[in-house]
Amino acid sequence: MSLFDTLFTLEAVFVLSGLALAAIAALSFVDRANPSRFGTGAFWLLLAITFALGSVLPSWATGALVLAMVALDGFGLVRHGDYGEPTHAERAASATRLGNRILLPVLTIPVLTYGASLALAPLELDPNRVVYASLGYASIVAAVVALLVTRSRPRVLLDEGRRLADAVGAIVILPQLLAALGAVFRAAGVGDVIAKGVAAIVPTDSLFLVVVVCCTGIAAFTFILGNSFATFPLMMAGVGVPMLVVPFGADPALVGLMVLTAASCGTLCTPMAANFNIVPAALFEMRSPYGVIRFQAPFAAAMLVAHILMLWAFIAFGR
Amino acid sequence: MELLKLVGVLIIIVGFALRLRVTAVVVVAGIVTGLVAGMPFVGTDAAPGIVDTLGRSFANQRIITLFVLSLPAIGLSERFGLQDRARELIQRIRAATAGRLQLVFQLLRYAIGALGIRLGSGHVALGRPLILPMALGAERLDPERPDDADAVDDVKASTGAAENYGNFFGQNLFFGAAGVALVVTTLGDMGYTIDPRRVALWTIPVATSAAIIGAVQFWWLDRRLARARSTADQSATEAES
Incomplete structure (x- = not known):
């Protein structure tokens, strides 16, 4: 049990990620085809250090490493290299040769992650630990499966990891940076200022107008802060409960859920929610980092209208 | 101030x-x-x-970036034709279009969410390795052909969107989801005792609206792709004659 308690932890998985990132850094340093191999290598090495040692380094040191990574990116020193990619024909030939076996590694990850979550459910561990430790080890099993299926050398595996890491590039740290910005915003009390502003413009006599301002307000508020989990409690305390639940006798479960998903309409439109909107654009190698947001904007607008109409109708006719 | x-x-x-x-x-x-x-x-x-x-x-917040650990397995599979295989498989289904596939993906994401399954980022686990090559394959689009660039980006954006729609508006169908817990604890702090199953129940109309609006948008995507294709075919015919 003690071995399990040591290895099946977020900490262990962070250290493994740090090692993978360090390997990517080492390969970057020796990639002469990369016009900025030292800058690129340094970026991945610094990220490797924050991953492996993030829990033992003093916070100011991690902060300094983060500033250094941002400086490397700011000066354009994180670039693409050469990954010895096969030609179109070679790839198609191996696809034919391997058939459905080539799907195996990728399917391993969700199947093992879910399987482990189910198997460990009776232990009642912290759910984040179960999901992400499972995900980490499932990724490693998938890498081994990929090596066996393709009969490649480990060097090729790491080069391919580096190819995808470079495709995402320095954007990879943006979600963590934005979470850190959220922490500074919280410490400075930015959310309270905005919530007070929204609460001040709400008319209180018309149910429909309160619903409009509440849904639009949380969407706009979430657009600015990028995280509905940060805006939701402020909006419920400022508007949802005192102006919908109390005066109109609305079902608090209804108001709570609809305000939360109305916030998601803002999430769909904001670069601040980088892990949902900006990282995928980089991962899919799109030309514009805002391509996913542009596609989602009309959907988000329609969903916001749907939220307003549903919340209003369920309160007005549900009494 | x-x-x-x-x-x-x-x-x-x-x-x-x-x-x-x-x-x-x-x-x-x-x-x-x-x-x-x-x-x-x-x-x-x-x-x-x-x-x-x-x-x-x-x-x-390191868990947000934990997906880097799955990149080597995905990259190596891609090198040996993962995307080519995904294309081939979808091309066997004659009715498959990018838009229809994205709607199926959104609904599949609902099912995953409703069962309480968490996979980390769906963009990494499903979007890039499987859904995107299938959607491009269904439309016979080649990401390396410059003429296809606009349509390819359109399909890429739709793959990101389908994952987000399914994730955001489907995850609270499961009463143990983090969003449901947030609603319960926030209202609990304000003196209201809420049954999480009731919160999950109110997710049904939201998920239904998102599926309908998603279906319209993905149908629109198919129409846009078909138009672009017929324009391209026309100019190709003109160039030959």
Whole structure:
């Protein structure tokens, strides 16, 4: 049990990620085809250090490493290299040769992650630990499966990891940076200022107008802060409960859920929610980092209208 | 001066609008906001400063970036034809189009969410390795052909969108989801006792609306792709004659 308690932890998985990132850094340093191999290598090495040692380094040191990574990116020193990619024909030939076996590694990850979550459910561990430790080890099993299926050398595996890491590039740290910005915003009390502003413009006599301002307000508020989990409690305390639940006798479960998903309409439109909107654009190698947001904007607008109409109708006719 | 605290928000909006380097914009916004709020540059345990708050939060949020560990397996599979295989499989289904596939993906994401299955980022686990090559394959689009570039980006965007629609509007169908817990605890703090199953129940009309609006948008995508294809075919025919 003690071995399990040591290895099946977020900490262990962070250290493994740090090692993978360090390997990517080492390969970057020796990639002469990369016009900025030292800058690129340094970026991945610094990220490797924050991953492996993030829990033992003093916070100011991690902060300094983060500033250094941002400086490397700011000066354009994180670039693409050469990954010895096969030609179109070679790839198609191996696809034919391997058939459905080539799907195996990728399917391993969700199947093992879910399987482990189910198997460990009776232990009642912290759910984040179960999901992400499972995900980490499932990724490693998938890498081994990929090596066996393709009969490649480990060097090729790491080069391919580096190819995808470079495709995402320095954007990879943006979600963590934005979470850190959220922490500074919280410490400075930015959310309270905005919530007070929204609460001040709400008319209180018309149910429909309160619903409009509440849904639009949380969407706009979430657009600015990028995280509905940060805006939701402020909006419920400022508007949802005192102006919908109390005066109109609305079902608090209804108001709570609809305000939360109305916030998601803002999430769909904001670069601040980088892990949902900006990282995928980089991962899919799109030309514009805002391509996913542009596609989602009309959907988000329609969903916001749907939220307003549903919340209003369920309160007005549900009494 | 309360409003001065919003200067960071302003920096973000201006920086993103001017397409400056986003990582740098975010850090500058954080530093300026911290200085305006009177935080020291480097603080102590008693009085947190800007750089240590940045570092602490960055370290605490490492799980968002854990997906890097799955990149080698995905990359190696791609090298040996994963995307080619995904294309082939979808091309056997004659009715498959990019839009229809995205709607199926959104509904599949609902099912995953309703069962309480968490996979980390669906963009990494499903979007890039499987859904995207299938959607491109269904439309016979080649990401390396310059003429296809606009349509390819359209399909890429739709793959990201379908994952987000399914994730955001489907996950609370499961009464044990984090969003449901947030609703229950927030209202609990304000003195309301809520049954999480009731919150999950109210998710049904939201998920249904998102499926209908998604279906319309994905149908629209198919129409856009078909139009672009017929224009391309026409100009190709004209070039030959």
